[in-house]
Amino acid sequence: MTIRHHKSPCRMRGFSLVTGIFLLVVLSALGAFMVIFTGLQQNTVQVDILGVRAYYAARAGLNWAMYQALDPDNPGSATAAACPSGTIAQGAMTGSLATFSVTVGCEPFDTTEANRNIRVYRITATACNQAVCPGTPDNAYVERRVVATLAKCKDPSAPPRYECL
Numbered sequence: 476m477t478i479r480h481h482k483s484p485c486r487m488r489g490f491s492l493v494t495g496i497f498l499l500v501v502l503s504a505l506g507a508f509m510v511i512f513t514g515l516q517q518n519t520v521q522v523d524i525l526g527v528r529a530y531y532a533a534r535a536g537l538n539w540a541m542y543q544a545l546d547p548d549n550p551g552s553a554t555a556a557a558c559p560s561g562t563i564a565q566g567a568m569t570g571s572l573a574t575f576s577v578t579v580g581c582e583p584f585d586t587t588e589a590n591r592n593i594r595v596y597r598i599t600a601t602a603c604n605q606a607v608c609p610g611t612p613d614n615a616y617v618e619r620r621v622v623a624t625l626a627k628c629k630d631p632s633a634p635p636r637y638e639c640l
Contacts, residue, residue: 522615528571529602529619536563536577536600537621544581544596545627558583558596565604577602593628 543559558581565576582597603618 518615522617525604525615525617526619529575529604529617530621532568532572532575532577532602533600533619533621535568535572536579536602537598537623539563540579540581540596540598540600541623541625544598544625559598574604575602576604588628591628593626595624595626597622597624 540559560579560581562579563577565574567573568575568577578601580599580601582599584595586593586595599620599622601618601620604616
């Protein structure tokens with residue numbers, strides 16, 4: 476009986492080696508998954524932040540165009556200002572918006588209401604970070620577009636700078 480008892484511990488040692496290797500492989504795979512998942516999560520957060528910055532850059536372009544359209548000193552026809560459009564190049568804005576360029580477009584159309592000339596502007600501002608190299612995970616391509624419609628009216632019989640009520 477002592478001989479049989481002596482062979483059992485030898486077999487147990489080989490079994491614990493297989494179990495140890497199995498646990499090592501499983502824990503290594505779990506660690507690799509955690510590293511990949513954390514990296515993906517960080518890239519997602521960075522792209523979200525870039526998206527918010529692109530939105531605010533587009534809003535800045537939209538606010539510029541709305542100011543130009545509503546400015547009474549802006550040259551244009553006798554009843555309304557010219558339609559603002561243009562490009563704000565990268566680096567023209569400061570801070571975290573400096574990496575974005577903004578393209579502003581405008582579509583005007585005129586109408587008359589109660590003997591008042593009204594100009595309606597459909598302004599579109601598109602911001603993107605197009606100078607960034609595509610494919611790099613730290614600087615993903617982001618684009619945001621903001622659209623606004625506004626109207627400005629002037630009484631043709633009123634002196635300049637007086638808007639309709």
